[in-house]
Amino acid sequence: MTQILVTGILLSGTYALIALGLTLQYGVARIMNLANGETLVAGCFIAMWLFATLTINPVVGLLIIAPAAFAANWGIYRVALEPLVKRAKSRGQLEVDSILATFGLLFLFQGIMLLTFGGEYFNYTFLAQRFEILGSGYGLNRVVAFAAAVAIAVALYFFLYRTRHGTAMRAVAVDPKSANLVAIDVARTAAIAFALGGALTACGGALLSTFYTFNASMGVVFTMKALIIVIMGGVGDVRGAVLAALILGVAETAVASLIDPSLTLAATYTLFIVVLLFRPQGMFGRQTT
Amino acid sequence: MKRRTLFATAVCAAGLLVAPGAFAQDVLRIGASAPKTGPLGGGGAVTHWPNIRLWMHEINEAGGLQVGDRRMTIELIEYDDQTNPEIAIQNIQRLATVDNVDFIVTPYSTGINVATAPMINQHGYPHITTSAATDGVVEFARRWPNSFWMLGTASQLGEGVVQAFSQLRDAGDIGDRIALVYVGDAFGQELVTAAKPQLLEAGFDIVYEASYPFGTQDVAPIVAAAKAAEPDGFIAFSYPGDTFALTEQAQIQGLEVGAFYTGVGTAFPGFRDRFGDASEGIMGIGGVNAEDPKVADYFARHQEIAGSEPDYWASATTYAGLQVLAQAIEQTGSTDKAAVIETIKNGTFDTVIGTIDFIDNVNPNVWTVGQWRDGKFVAVAADGISVGADPVVKPAW
Numbered sequence: 112m113t114q115i116l117v118t119g120i121l122l123s124g125t126y127a128l129i130a131l132g133l134t135l136q137y138g139v140a141r142i143m144n145l146a147n148g149e150t151l152v153a154g155c156f157i158a159m160w161l162f163a164t165l166t167i168n169p170v171v172g173l174l175i176i177a178p179a180a181f182a183a184n185w186g187i188y189r190v191a192l193e194p195l196v197k198r199a200k201s202r203g204q205l206e207v208d209s210i211l212a213t214f215g216l217l218f219l220f221q222g223i224m225l226l227t228f229g230g231e232y233f234n235y236t237f238l239a240q241r242f243e244i245l246g247s248g249y250g251l252n253r254v255v256a257f258a259a260a261v262a263i264a265v266a267l268y269f270f271l272y273r274t275r276h277g278t279a280m281r282a283v284a285v286d287p288k289s290a291n292l293v294a295i296d297v298a299r300t301a302a303i304a305f306a307l308g309g310a311l312t313a314c315g316g317a318l319l320s321t322f323y324t325f326n327a328s329m330g331v332v333f334t335m336k337a338l339i340i341v342i343m344g345g346v347g348d349v350r351g352a353v354l355a356a357l358i359l360g361v362a363e364t365a366v367a368s369l370i371d372p373s374l375t376l377a378a379t380y381t382l383f384i385v386v387l388l389f390r391p392q393g394m395f396g397r398q399t400t
Numbered sequence: 401m402k403r404r405t406l407f408a409t410a411v412c413a414a415g416l417l418v419a420p421g422a423f424a425q426d427v428l429r430i431g432a433s434a435p436k437t438g439p440l441g442g443g444g445a446v447t448h449w450p451n452i453r454l455w456m457h458e459i460n461e462a463g464g465l466q467v468g469d470r471r472m473t474i475e476l477i478e479y480d481d482q483t484n485p486e487i488a489i490q491n492i493q494r495l496a497t498v499d500n501v502d503f504i505v506t507p508y509s510t511g512i513n514v515a516t517a518p519m520i521n522q523h524g525y526p527h528i529t530t531s532a533a534t535d536g537v538v539e540f541a542r543r544w545p546n547s548f549w550m551l552g553t554a555s556q557l558g559e560g561v562v563q564a565f566s567q568l569r570d571a572g573d574i575g576d577r578i579a580l581v582y583v584g585d586a587f588g589q590e591l592v593t594a595a596k597p598q599l600l601e602a603g604f605d606i607v608y609e610a611s612y613p614f615g616t617q618d619v620a621p622i623v624a625a626a627k628a629a630e631p632d633g634f635i636a637f638s639y640p641g642d643t644f645a646l647t648e649q650a651q652i653q654g655l656e657v658g659a660f661y662t663g664v665g666t667a668f669p670g671f672r673d674r675f676g677d678a679s680e681g682i683m684g685i686g687g688v689n690a691e692d693p694k695v696a697d698y699f700a701r702h703q704e705i706a707g708s709e710p711d712y713w714a715s716a717t718t719y720a721g722l723q724v725l726a727q728a729i730e731q732t733g734s735t736d737k738a739a740v741i742e743t744i745k746n747g748t749f750d751t752v753i754g755t756i757d758f759i760d761n762v763n764p765n766v767w768t769v770g771q772w773r774d775g776k777f778v779a780v781a782a783d784g785i786s787v788g789a790d791p792v793v794k795p796a797w
Binding site for chain 2: 114115118121122125221225229230231232233234235236239240241247248249250253322323324326327328329332363364367368371372373375376
């Protein structure tokens with residue numbers, strides 16, 4: 112029983128890493144980023160490349176990947192997405208436009224990765240050792256990824272709920288128009304949120320690459336998972352995303368261990384539907400006015 | 401100045417016009433459609449595309465194929481099917497009607513080969529499949545007489561596992577208790593359907609059985625449950641991502657069994673590189689007889705020209721399928737598609753995986769199980785051909 116719980120909690124760390132970035136991008140910057148998975152896979156590749164060529168350990172590699180991804184996503188937002196934001200007359204229109212634009216970005220990123228790395232499967236060995244918790248063995252790489260997920264989530268929580276910038280970001284998430292009225296630079300805040308989200312996703316990818324086998328065309332798998340978690344948790348709420356990740360991780364592991372591993376996906380979607388039936392805005396989401 | 405520019409332009413234009421005209425007779429246009437992206441992009445990049453490159457390179461280096469009294473070099477027209485059967489069918493249609501290729505090389509994977517077979521048949525091309533392993537082959541070969549099936553059947557592959565495990569059990573190396581897991585799609589389903597009755601018949605006791613959804617890499621609960629059942633042998637009919645994940649988890653959780661078998665991906669050189677010494681003794685789908693000088697030579701050429709090591713299963717078969725096509729064209733002495741199909745049906749072909757002689761369009765002689773031994777994935781079970789070695793018990797992790 113404890114083994115199920117620990118395995119589930121470790122898995123939820125992985126899920127949180129997949130979804131936290133998208134929460135910010137969709138919740139604050141209002142960009143439904145379909146290239147989320149590709150950003151994550153790019154993180155995988157860069158971490159692997161740093162590890163293979165420069166023997167930089169993936170955890171240390173985050174110090175390089177995070178700022179690089181932040182800068183890259185900032186650029187993407189400024190060049191490709193801000194024109195859409197300016198043009199959009201309503202939130203709905205921005206959503207449609209951003210979905211189309213990031214759908215294009217998805218193929219662009221995927222193509223670049225295919226050209227650079229080819230389509231093969233990649234993985235590498237990093238901390239693939241046994242780590243004992245309460246008498247059972249777990250992958251040390253998963254434990255490290257979980258610890259990093261906790262650290263990132265806590266840091267993000269403090270940033271959003273205890274700092275001025277974070278409060279501004281939440282204000283934009285709730286209502287961009289009103290945020291503008293209280294002298295928040297909405298455009299800049301949204302750009303930062305998008306860039307921060309991209310950086311988080313890339314960091315998640317770097318950590319996931321230590322225990323996943325990946326290839327250039329795998330992004331969509333992660334995007335799907337991230338979407339479920341973000342929508343289940345409530346758009347733009349970090350606490351919701353973390354809680355959703357935790358529920359899914361533990362539920363999937365419990366179902367796989369106690370009932371049948373073939374029902375993990377069914378369990379995920381059942382929970383998803385149940386949450387949407389009773390709280391269409393997500394667990395922590397606010398009712399839209 | 402102006403006149404010179406005009407002249408240069410004219411020369412270029414003339415060159416463009418003349419070039420295809422002068423050489424068209426001596427170029428064999430070959431079409432290829434296979435995944436570069438999508439879920440099977442990874443497998444295609446390891447197993448499929450490098451062999452087409454290698455094959456084309458070698459033929460063109462040698463001055464082309466001798467077709468009747470002509471030397472014909474190969475020109476390749478390639479499309480990505482994105483692992484999507486619909487797109488694959490469109491690609492074949494385009495190759496046949498727009499590009500007007502002379503021949504089409506096989507698509508990649510069981511599903512897409514079956515999906516495109518009617519279209520390839522409709523356009524009358526020979527269709528030599530080298531990456532389709534299914535029990536449907538006899539039926540398919542009957543339905544599409546232009547199709548040839550080289551990688552064996554799910555039953556053969558399943559039988560191979562039982563063969564290897566029985567050998568170890570009969571030698572007293574492992575016990576009867578087996579944990580059996582498989583990916584919940586057509587591939588896993590077919591293999592388990594083939595292997596399970598035979599395992600039971602051979603006196604094995606299946607102490608844990610589970611399937612998991614396609615794409616699952618979080619397999620810790622599966623390995624934990626398998627371990628709790630205290631098996632002597634572990635069998636997984638898995639795909640690359642889960643093959644790696646299952647092996648890593650088995651190692652981490654200390655699932656000690658005397659026989660450990662995983663599915664697609666075990667035969668990838670990347671598997672050995674990833675697990676290093678721990679890969680020793682792990683069995684998996686496929687295998688080749690690396691002792692065979694022809695196979696060894698093929699591995700060396702693949703490494704040199706394609707720049708990567710081939711996998712130890714369908715790679716050699718894929719190359720052999722291309723050899724069959726080239727030899728059939730040469731033996732026929734023309735590019736007449738129907739005549740080439742007849743030649744493939746009735747001829748024998750000397751390939752890297754031995755002599756190919758189709759029986760009712762199916763190649764019956766295949767390696768079924770390989771085992772990592774000193775960095776090589778040696779065939780330890782086969783149907784109709786000789787193995788590289790006998791299976792041995794797997795050392796502790």
